[in-house]
Amino acid sequence: MPKIVVVTGGVVSSLGKGIAAASLGLLLKARGLRVTLQKLDPYLNIDPGTMSPFQHGEVFVTDDGAETDLDLGHYERFTGVSVTRSHNVTAGQVYDAILSKERRGEYLGSTVQVIPHVTDEIKRRIIGLSLTTQADVHIVEVGGTVGDIESLPFLEAMRQLRLEQRRDTLFVHVTLVPFIRAAGEMKTKPTQHSVKELREIGIQPDILLCRCERPLSSDLREKIALFCNLPTEAVIDATDVGSIYEVPQVFNRGGLDERVVRELGLEAGEPDLGAWSDFVERVRSPRHQGVVGIVGKYTHVRDAYKSLIEALVHAGAAHHARVVVRWIEGEEIEARGAAELLRDLDGVVVPGGFGERGIEGKVEAVRYARERGIPFLGLCLGMQVAVIEFARHVVGWREANSSEFNPAAPQKVIDLLPDQAAVTEKGATMRLGAYRCELREGSLAARAYGRSEVEERHRHRYELNQRHAAALQSRGLVLSGKCVGRELVEIVELPDHPWFLAVQFHPELKSRPHEPHPLFVDFVRAALERRRARLGSDRVEAERGGAGGPASKPGSPDPRWQPAGRTPPGDA
Ligand code: GLN
Numbered sequence: 170m171p172k173i174v175v176v177t178g179g180v181v182s183s184l185g186k187g188i189a190a191a192s193l194g195l196l197l198k199a200r201g202l203r204v205t206l207q208k209l210d211p212y213l214n215i216d217p218g219t220m221s222p223f224q225h226g227e228v229f230v231t232d233d234g235a236e237t238d239l240d241l242g243h244y245e246r247f248t249g250v251s252v253t254r255s256h257n258v259t260a261g262q263v264y265d266a267i268l269s270k271e272r273r274g275e276y277l278g279s280t281v282q283v284i285p286h287v288t289d290e291i292k293r294r295i296i297g298l299s300l301t302t303q304a305d306v307h308i309v310e311v312g313g314t315v316g317d318i319e320s321l322p323f324l325e326a327m328r329q330l331r332l333e334q335r336r337d338t339l340f341v342h343v344t345l346v347p348f349i350r351a352a353g354e355m356k357t358k359p360t361q362h363s364v365k366e367l368r369e370i371g372i373q374p375d376i377l378l379c380r381c382e383r384p385l386s387s388d389l390r391e392k393i394a395l396f397c398n399l400p401t402e403a404v405i406d407a408t409d410v411g412s413i414y415e416v417p418q419v420f421n422r423g424g425l426d427e428r429v430v431r432e433l434g435l436e437a438g439e440p441d442l443g444a445w446s447d448f449v450e451r452v453r454s455p456r457h458q459g460v461v462g463i464v465g466k467y468t469h470v471r472d473a474y475k476s477l478i479e480a481l482v483h484a485g486a487a488h489h490a491r492v493v494v495r496w497i498e499g500e501e502i503e504a505r506g507a508a509e510l511l512r513d514l515d516g517v518v519v520p521g522g523f524g525e526r527g528i529e530g531k532v533e534a535v536r537y538a539r540e541r542g543i544p545f546l547g548l549c550l551g552m553q554v555a556v557i558e559f560a561r562h563v564v565g566w567r568e569a570n571s572s573e574f575n576p577a578a579p580q581k582v583i584d585l586l587p588d589q590a591a592v593t594e595k596g597a598t599m600r601l602g603a604y605r606c607e608l609r610e611g612s613l614a615a616r617a618y619g620r621s622e623v624e625e626r627h628r629h630r631y632e633l634n635q636r637h638a639a640a641l642q643s644r645g646l647v648l649s650g651k652c653v654g655r656e657l658v659e660i661v662e663l664p665d666h667p668w669f670l671a672v673q674f675h676p677e678l679k680s681r682p683h684e685p686h687p688l689f690v691d692f693v694r695a696a697l698e699r700r701r702a703r704l705g706s707d708r709v710e711a712e713r714g715g716a717g718g719p720a721s722k723p724g725s726p727d728p729r730w731q732p733a734g735r736t737p738p739g740d741a
Contacts, residue, residue, distance in 0.1 A: 171205070171299045171307040172433040173338045175327045177374070179315040179363025180345040184380050185416070187240030189343050189407065190310040191247035192417040196426035197306050198248050199417075199440035205304040206244040207256045207295065208237070210312040211319035215261040219596050226472030230626045230678055231256070234602025239475045240310060246479060246681050247417070255301070258294045260319065266290055283322050291326035305435065315342075316366050328371040339432050342367060342374035343407070346381040346389070355381060357393050364397040373398060375432060376425065378407045403428065412482075414449050414682065418442065448486055448682045457490035457707045459515040459696040464534040466527045468496035477520050477548070480680035484689035490697055491709065497534070499527025507537035515703070516544040516668075516696030519551030521628070521675060525574045532558045539669060544695040546688065547671025549629055552661060553583040555671040556633055556641065559661075564644050573631050582641070584634040592630075600627050605653035606660070606674070612649035613662045613670050617691035622653065625674035632673070633658040668695035 174193065178186040187208070194204045210217075217225045218236030229242040235254030244252055267290055271281050299307045311327065313320040331338045344360040360379060367374060377397060379385060385393075385406050394401040405423035410416060420426065421440060430437045461481060467473035478494065485492040497510050507530075511517060517538040519531050531551075535558040538545035547555040553571050560569035560582045568575075571583030592598045603624050608615040615621060633641075633648075635656055642648060650660025650672065663669040670688065680686035700707040 170296075170334070170337060171302075171304045172435060173295070173299070173330065173334065174306060174308045174341060174429060174433075175330075175338065176308060176310045176341045176343065177315055177324070177327075177367065177372075178311075178313070178343045179366065180359045182314050184343050184345055185407075185413070186310055186312075186343045187238075187243045188247075188413050188416055189341070189378055189420075190240070190308050191243040192420050193341070193425060193429065194244060194306075194308055195247040195417045195445065196421055196440055196442075197429065197437070198250075199442055199445070200426060200430065200437035202305040202430075202435065202437050203303070204248055204306050204308065205250070205256070205298065205302040206241075206248065206252070206308045206310065207258065207298055208240050208244075208310045208312060209291065209323050210238055210257065210259040211317065211323055212259060212312075213261045213264070213319075214259060215265060215596060216257070216259060218599075222467045222473035223470055226470065227475040228628065229476065230601060230628045230675065232603040232624075232626060234597075236597065236601065236628065238312070239472060240312075242476050242479070242678065243413075249681055249683065255294070255298050258291065260322070263287060263290045263294070263322075284325060287322045288326040288329055291323060292330055295326075295330070306429075306433070315363055321370070324367075324370050324372060331372070337433070339376070339429060340372055340374045341376045341378060341429075343378045343380065346379045346385060346393075348382045355383070355385070355389060357389060357396070360393055361396045368398070375399065376403045376405060376428060378405050378420070378425070380407045380409075382409050384408050412449070412452050414445075414452055414482075417445065418449065444683060451486040451489055452482060452491075455485065455489055455491035455709055457488060457697055458493055458709050459485075459490060459693065459700045459707060460493045460495055460513070461516040461518060461693075461696055462495045462497050462511055462514045462534075463518045463520060464497045464499055464502065464531050465520050466499055466522050466524075468498050474520055476675070476677040476680070477518070480677040480686055480689045481518075481693070483680045483682055483685035484693040486682070487685045487690050488693055488697060490693065490707070492693060492696075499530030499534070502530030502533050503527070507533040511537050511541075511543065514543060515700040515707075516546070516692060518546045518548065518692075519554055519671075520677075521549035521551065523550070523573075528554065528574050532561070536562055539663065539666060542667045542699075544668035544692055544699055545666075545671070546692045547661075548677065549627075549673060549675055552671035552673050553631060553633075555669075556582050556646070556661060559641060559644070559646050560637065563646075564640055571631055580637060582634050582637045583631045585630060586632055589630045589632075599630050602626060604659075604674075606650045607653050608660070609647070609649040609651075612647060612660075613664070613668070613691075614649045614660045614672075614688070617670075618687045623650075625659070625672070625676055626678045627674045629673060633661070667699065668692060 176190045198204045216236045227239045228236045233253045237257035390404040393404045481492040531554045560566045566580040569580040569582045570578035572581045647662045659673045676686045676688045697707045
């Protein structure tokens, strides 16, 4: 059986528990151990697929077609290991399984209760994954904050797990040590309370990861250790950093992985962080920079575009460049016009999305990028909007649309296929997960990927309507990617444009620091080229006060690893 490390969080949400778990995974992997990460989510939805991005952020899709929590994206990006549907367990799934069993009569004679039935089902899912992955260490992140009513059954299951496997489990608790300006001091009380709460439900944490703006003094660490009942060395700083990718190094310096390995009695070498440090250095000290506009609908909820932001960071690093993101609402373009908002961009991305709001602004953005030769990358909805724009302004079908936005459009260039039209339930019924795609020889897609077939992850209902494919092609739209074994268009592009490509899938989900996604790498290359052509240079030094704004500290714009109130670096 693998060793199990349980990661919980206290005081407030959004402390970056997922990044902490992923960072520990990376450190243990760098020591030669096999690691798997699993997320337990205490909400009652079966999966986050039916939740709004405003509430939940991005829905991360796995190869096997599960709609999961965005922390699974961090797990994949940090450890390089692909996860599956079993890596995300929700209270909804647990109760669903129990209630079905109850109806089948599998509990005949008993009263079905939280303890033991719910807790057993939770443990069954953890142990099941441990057995299938055969990892050395299984990291289990418990969603929510200690003290939430919803997470109680999950924490109780963890308590039982420790009772059953005392020597093979370890509890890591992520807390906050805030700096109170009025007092000019860092305060340990919230951490003390959070640990007290955990201990009340029978869990004594073995390690505390203390999120703080500035390093903890030894006095403070001793105080926390004394009040929380653990050794001083088990109180580890999680000081704010410029980029989430620096977190593993911070933890390593604080002795986290060393302690985990020792406490669990694992045999492991010293961690090899060479390649990771090189990547972090590229992110921290870029030589070049370009400004890319993301035209979306959830732009003030950055979590909604998590994987996209990271894919741009990875692709930027591949060119020693920082990609500065400018966030643009589709509706803002409708109000102010594309020229004003997109004029000084080096690239435009229209990402995935649902629903009609802001669509006309996105169509305008695509039109502007197409007509002005600005590198354009469309993702999922972004491809659908690109097809609508082409149909309207190149083919001349003024009212062409997607049946998602106008079911009465004269040309529904994007439409539901019969299998989707017949769908009655909303949950897990989209076209989900990995499908193979054939690339057209000599196309931009084939050149960027450097291969003739790829596999990418999907999450959509609507498709390019084959009835209109010939008309679109005859006017110059190249359909350069096709689903293997099915007549579905996966990629469209424009050959007489510096870089114009849009895909029905989500390449951003597969980008990783050491394996930046080829489409993003080529898109960013084209964007930097445009910047050089436009301004004579894409050097970072040349930028101060320039179109991209003053050069801010580079890094992945994740506010969870920055002091409160600071603008995420990389934003413009
Ligand atoms: N709303 C579109 C569809 O369902 C696009 C989905 C997406 O961008 N993920 O097909």
